[in-house]
Each structure stands twice: as C-alpha cells, then as structure tokens.
Amino acid sequence: MADVYELFEYELYHQGKSLHTVRSYVSKTKHFLRWREQHLGASDLTKVADLDIKRYEAYCRQVKKYTPNSIRQRLSAIRA
Numbered sequence: 001m002a003d004v005y006e007l008f009e010y011e012l013y014h015q016g017k018s019l020h021t022v023r024s025y026v027s028k029t030k031h032f033l034r035w036r037e038q039h040l041g042a043s044d045l046t047k048v049a050d051l052d053i054k055r056y057e058a059y060c061r062q063v064k065k066y067t068p069n070s071i072r073q074r075l076s077a078i079r080a
Helices: 004-014 019-040 050-062 068-079
Strands: none
16 A cells, blocks of 8 residues: 555645645644644544644644744645
C-alpha cells in the first residue's frame, strides 16, 4: 500500500499546489498527527474530529506560542 503521505502529496500536486506548498502541508500535517497520537492517543487517520483540531489549535496558541499566521497555515494544511 502506498504511504498516506505520498498519496497526500500526489493529491496536492494534482490540485496544482507548488512544491513549496506541498512540502509545507505534508510537514505540518505530520506534526499534527504526531501531536494527536501523543496527546490524544488517537492514531486512526480516518477519524479526525473537529474537537481534535480545536485542541491542536489551542496547543499551538497557548503552549507553542505560534503566531496567528503560523496557526492559520497549520490549520489550512490539516483541512487540505
């Protein structure tokens, strides 16, 4: 089976995203999924809940102190 990240990259390229955007989205999505597994114990990629994303956003804002633009970029990558 193809790696889920390879499939994600393929889909982003197919949508016409630039190489920079593809790399950024893959990196940010990997970060979210690692965080989700470590903090929520959730590893099923097919069951990402809105609440998971809201918790991640709060983590980025309160713990990591990311800028609003950085948080927006991370959330865009997850939505993709």
